[in-house]
Amino acid sequence: MADVAEITYREALNAAMCQEMDRDDSVFLLGEEVAEYDGAYKVSRGMLARYGDRRVVDSPISELGFAGLCVGAAMAGLRPICEFMTFNFSILALDQVVNSAAKMLYMTNGQVSVPIVFRGPTGAALQLSAQHSQACETYYVHAPGVKLATPATPADAKGLLAAAIRDDDPVAVMEGELLYNVRGEVPDEEYVIPLGVADVKRTGDDVSIVTHGKMVHVALQAARVLAREEIEAEVLDLRSLRPLDADAILETVAKTNRVVCLEEGWPFAGVGAQIVSLIQDEAFDDLDAPVLRVTQADVPMPYAKNLEQLAKPGVKAVVEACRKVLYVPNAAT
Amino acid sequence: MANGDGPAGDGGEPGAATRLHGFSRDELHGLLADMLLYRRFEEKAEEAYAIGKIGGFCHLHIGQEGLAAGAIKPLRADDLVVTAYREHTQAIAKGIDPRAVMAELYGRTGGCSGGRGGSMHLFDTAVGFYGGHGIVGAQIPLGAGLAWAIRYRGGDQICVCFMGDAAVNQGAFLESLNMSAVWKLPVVYVVENNGYGMGTAFSRVSATDVEARSGAYGIPAHTVDGQDALETYRFFERLAERVRRGAGPQFVNAVTYRFRGHSMSDPVSGTYRSKEEVESHVRGRDPIALLRDRLMEAALLTRKELEGIDADARAACDDAAAFADASPLPAPSTLYDHVYAEINPNGRLFLDGREGAPAGGRAGGGGRTPAGGGAKGGRRG
Numbered sequence: 037m038a039d040v041a042e043i044t045y046r047e048a049l050n051a052a053m054c055q056e057m058d059r060d061d062s063v064f065l066l067g068e069e070v071a072e073y074d075g076a077y078k079v080s081r082g083m084l085a086r087y088g089d090r091r092v093v094d095s096p097i098s099e100l101g102f103a104g105l106c107v108g109a110a111m112a113g114l115r116p117i118c119e120f121m122t123f124n125f126s127i128l129a130l131d132q133v134v135n136s137a138a139k140m141l142y143m144t145n146g147q148v149s150v151p152i153v154f155r156g157p158t159g160a161a162l163q164l165s166a167q168h169s170q171a172c173e174t175y176y177v178h179a180p181g182v183k184l185a186t187p188a189t190p191a192d193a194k195g196l197l198a199a200a201i202r203d204d205d206p207v208a209v210m211e212g213e214l215l216y217n218v219r220g221e222v223p224d225e226e227y228v229i230p231l232g233v234a235d236v237k238r239t240g241d242d243v244s245i246v247t248h249g250k251m252v253h254v255a256l257q258a259a260r261v262l263a264r265e266e267i268e269a270e271v272l273d274l275r276s277l278r279p280l281d282a283d284a285i286l287e288t289v290a291k292t293n294r295v296v297c298l299e300e301g302w303p304f305a306g307v308g309a310q311i312v313s314l315i316q317d318e319a320f321d322d323l324d325a326p327v328l329r330v331t332q333a334d335v336p337m338p339y340a341k342n343l344e345q346l347a348k349p350g351v352k353a354v355v356e357a358c359r360k361v362l363y364v365p366n367a368a369t
Numbered sequence: 370m371a372n373g374d375g376p377a378g379d380g381g382e383p384g385a386a387t388r389l390h391g392f393s394r395d396e397l398h399g400l401l402a403d404m405l406l407y408r409r410f411e412e413k414a415e416e417a418y419a420i421g422k423i424g425g426f427c428h429l430h431i432g433q434e435g436l437a438a439g440a441i442k443p444l445r446a447d448d449l450v451v452t453a454y455r456e457h458t459q460a461i462a463k464g465i466d467p468r469a470v471m472a473e474l475y476g477r478t479g480g481c482s483g484g485r486g487g488s489m490h491l492f493d494t495a496v497g498f499y500g501g502h503g504i505v506g507a508q509i510p511l512g513a514g515l516a517w518a519i520r521y522r523g524g525d526q527i528c529v530c531f532m533g534d535a536a537v538n539q540g541a542f543l544e545s546l547n548m549s550a551v552w553k554l555p556v557v558y559v560v561e562n563n564g565y566g567m568g569t570a571f572s573r574v575s576a577t578d579v580e581a582r583s584g585a586y587g588i589p590a591h592t593v594d595g596q597d598a599l600e601t602y603r604f605f606e607r608l609a610e611r612v613r614r615g616a617g618p619q620f621v622n623a624v625t626y627r628f629r630g631h632s633m634s635d636p637v638s639g640t641y642r643s644k645e646e647v648e649s650h651v652r653g654r655d656p657i658a659l660l661r662d663r664l665m666e667a668a669l670l671t672r673k674e675l676e677g678i679d680a681d682a683r684a685a686c687d688d689a690a691a692f693a694d695a696s697p698l699p700a701p702s703t704l705y706d707h708v709y710a711e712i713n714p715n716g717r718l719f720l721d722g723r724e725g726a727p728a729g730g731r732a733g734g735g736g737r738t739p740a741g742g743g744a745k746g747g748r749r750g
Contacts, residue, residue: 132507183709232717
């Protein structure tokens with residue numbers, strides 16, 4: 037059995053970057069506060085001391101500019117890790133993500149690949165209000181040419197980030213402020229999890245919760261509540277949204293025949309909408325109930341604590357949705 | 370070409386010079402031939418557009434050929450060029466075969482981007498030409514990134530990043546200049562200052578002049594007459610060497626003029642610039658005519674030689690158009706090629722479920738599979 041250590045999600049991301057920077061000089065980390073400050077969320081702690089300022093580089097607050105610079109460096113064959121302090125700020129850089137990184141290989145007929153990683157936290161934390169609390173997955177997966185990984189656990193953080201760095205395409209790795217302190221067992225050795233492989237985080241026969249990223253933990257909590265009612269929920273963690281493990285989705289649908297899609301973002305054209313489309317297209321006859329979605333309320337994130345709680349997709353909403361697809365009355369609780 | 374190996378300028382008596390601005394007769398003829406090729410190429414493209422051989426947006430460089438030759442020809446083969454969307458002649462100047470450029474405009478497989486890019490997205494990394502970018506100013510951080518990669522690897526190439534004057538009002542420009550200065554990147558930013566962003570005069574929407582824009586970042590600004598190909602060439606030759614030796618980023622305001630409309634659908638003149646203004650530039654500031662006249666005055670070019678050079682240029686463009694016409698359209702089966710460099714063995718990258726999309730998926734499937742199992746139906750009731 038390989039050695040494992042219990043470390044935080046933050047440390048696991050750090051370990052993945054160091055693992056890849058040790059084996060490939062073309063990998064470098066650039067972003068706001070990543071070097072001298074050790075990272076806004078301390079993900080890059082110690083990396084400046086270890087690799088020097090050639091490879092661990094503080095950028096100005098110029099998201100469009102430094103994202104574009106990293107894309108240009110990737111066009112020349114380097115493998116930049118472009119850190120956004122949060123993906124909220126990367127909206128400023130979307131032109132370089134969507135128009136440059138995503139389309140470059142296609143426009144050049146395969147001449148110019150863009151092996152870049154965009155990483156940082158996505159989604160809401162606590163009372164950060166509207167502009168700092170949004171899930172950015174759909175902005176990225178909407179564009180063919182981009183890949184997206186969303187690790188939920190420390191082990192997945194290490195393995196998926198390593199895979200993202202090695203991948204020859206632009207890969208966004210979306211983390212979460214509320215995940216950085218999560219602890220878990222992570223292999224010490226070189227560790228890579230292939231993109232496109234979902235993971236059943238909990239098995240169950242009665243209903244499937246299909247989710248990703250931070251919401252995996254909400255789903256697991258909901259499953260524990262449901263277990264007290266003798267409802268066994270399966271929690272499928274997609275782990276990457278592009279490539280999407282459609283087989284795993286179809287398998288869990290075939291197993292439980294009832295699905296709740298859970299995501300942190302807004303409902304309109306959301307990730308869940310894509311999953312529902314896939315299920316109705318390819319597993320319609322497996323369904324015993326309409327697929328339900330649990331998302332953020334279709335409003336900008338409010339600041340007030342009580343309203344924020346109402347807006348976020350929480351355990352209660354997931355539990356209720358699961359009961360609903362099972363035709364179990366919610367009034368029972 | 371060495372510097373200073375001859376009279377620096379055209380002050381010699383007519384008929385007596387053997388060199389002009391240090392250029393030999395052959396070199397001068399070569400430059401004139403390059404520029405005539407660019408002019409005839411663009412005229413050919415204009416003609417092909419008119420008969421529907423070329424579609425979409427098509428931006429001609431006519432009037433600005435002095436810059437394509439003067440700024441790119443002095444570069445080394447391994448130097449990098451990145452630019453915006455008025456770039457046919459720049460692509461040719463950097464070394465892409467006119468046939469491959471024309472075939473790209475035609476959307477054919479023989480094009481330098483396989484017909485996937487078109488007029489605005491010409492690429493050939495083998496000659497250091499990195500496009501061809503359609504969003505105003507977006508190529509500027511890319512240019513900084515190409516220069517970053519050169520510096521990261523300890524190379525001595527430089528990157529030349531072209532833009533139109535309107536691009537200096539984009540945030541990407543300001544951010545890129547700042548980063549280039551902070552990291553002393555080997556990049557030359559060249560503004561092809563033709564005075565207009567599409568149909569809006571630069572001065573109407575700009576608080577300061579082009580040449581003032583780099584000072585805030587401590588980047589040296591230079592102004593060069595882009596209609597004077599010889600001066601432009603000598604200028605870039607010196608500047609490139611300085612940047613190669615570590616002078617850091619440079620900013621060039623290259624003054625020029627666009628003889629045609631912004632794109633094929635736009636009038637040459639009209640509401641935003643007068644016919645007289647355009648005509649005065651065409652008459653007095655045509656970079657090709659200016660060079661031709663100087664060479665003839667210096668007895669370095671005969672009428673017959675000129676006719677020969679021009680005939681060669683026209684023949685090359687006819688040949689490029691014939692090549693493009695004969696080049697096949699991309700096969701429908703290639704629609705999904707080159708979206709991703711790496712088709713991951715697991716999961717689906719394409720969600721449209723169409724025929725032809727690479728399948729992916731663990732069991733070699735992942736394509737559309739009719740749900741044939743039938744509902745288990747009402748397991749809980």
